[in-house]
Amino acid sequence: MTETDIIIVGAGPIGLACGIEAKKNGLSYVIIEKGALVNSLYNYPLNMTFFSTSERLEIGNVPFMTVNSKPTRTEALEYYRRVTSQWSLNVKLFESVENIKANGDEYIVKTSKSEYKSSNVIICTGFYDIPHxxxxxxxxxxxxxxxxxxxxxxxxxxxxxxxxxxxxxxxxxxxxxxxxxxxxxxxxxxxxxxxxxxxxxxxxxxxxxxxxxxxxxxxxxxxxxxxxxxxxxxxxxxxxxxxxxxMTGYQPNLAFLEKIGINLSKDKIMKPEYSETSMETNMPNVYLAGVVCGGMNTHSLFIENSRVHAEQIVQSILNKR
The missing domain is CATH 3.50.50.60 (FAD/NAD(P)-binding domain)
Structure with a gap:
């Protein structure tokens, strides 16, 4: 069983940002992704152009250079691959997280390939996997x-x-x-x-x-x-x-959050319970980052306004130490 300071679920841009922040602060971590690197972006339409400009999609102080001001899917895939390589991030791809269970003050994360143990878990699973x-x-x-x-x-x-x-x-x-x-x-x-x-x-x-x-x-x-x-x-x-x-929209895997013990609001938004300051959920040392925080309101958070979650979470972990 692999033991790290932080287990990060999801290797999208925000999951990668969390890995970078952990590494910058000397914390051991692993990023677990059920598909390809930045899997949601990989599954975007081939010719898609982002609404955001490239600098608003940057993470890890790595410049995002594009032909035009608004990057394409292909440019974004190459950028996040380059970020992962430049920071030598510890990413496990094509490995699905099946369950997260408390084990005293730690958590056991069971995947399709292995088991991991950590005191801190960050869930950044996005919302592109389950269509309406x-x-x-x-x-x-x-x-x-x-x-x-x-x-x-x-x-x-x-x-x-x-x-x-x-x-x-x-x-x-x-x-x-x-x-x-x-x-x-x-x-x-x-x-x-x-x-x-x-x-x-x-x-x-x-x-x-x-x-x-x-x-x-x-x-x-x-x-x-x-x-x-x-x-x-x-x-x-x-x-x-x-x-x-x-093209009827998508939703986060809220059933998984509920299964592992994260509270959801009782209205139609089904927003997960977490602190806006630390991003910690009702489960001690389990954090949310990225668009999954919005519940069914999937238009409230994007890469550019949720990159900061990585810093908030790692600072919370450091403060507890």
Missing amino acids: LMDVPGEDLPKVTHYYKDPNFYAFQKVLVVGASNSAVDAAMETWRKGADVTIVVREKEIGQRVKYWVKPDIENRIKEGSIKAYFSSSIDSITDNTVSIKTPEGIKTIDNDWVIA
Whole structure:
């Protein structure tokens, strides 16, 4: 069994920042990640551009140099790989954390490959792993995906995109540019206000000119192998369809937090209980960092405004010593 001062769950940007902060202060640590390095970023669409500028995504005092002010997914993957290498971070990849149990004043972290022991645990698991389901007939068909990757796959196909956020708009625009026949279904009356300012006019103009068909104030009723039925203000509309890209959002693994003993608020936000100063939860010496802190409110925290969590947590650990 490996024993360290800190066990960090999740090797996203915030998990890496926690590792850097631990190393800077002479604390032993291990970062455990169930997938690839910065796994959520790896699973972003191939052509994605961040809303934030590169300097706001920097960690560990490593400059993030990009061609344009707003980095791409590819640039971000290379940057965080370079940070990991430059700081020689102790990262265990493709190793899932299965349980965290108290053992006196310490915690035993059981993974798919090993067991670890530590007095301190930091959970930085993000929110990209569990999609919000539409709960409609046919959602489990192979033609339906909640993750969008490469527009070339959808060339010359009938594609329906669900949602009005950045991910949905990117999927609609990119597949349309590759020759897909695109329809977008939006629950609200208009495209989302948080859509990137340089993209929003583009999708609105494509809808206005009829290049992309749009159903507003609408939702999916059912999906079959060859069609999709849509609930619209005018009634059910059934259209021919090859693929459904359901960009309906994602949620953190709150069930895991609850399983190990972290309290969640009783409202629909289900926000975990933690100190805003130290980031310590109701479980002694178990900390949260990054977007997981927001519960279901996944738009409240980002890389740029949660990098500071690493410093807060490590300072709390040092203060206790």
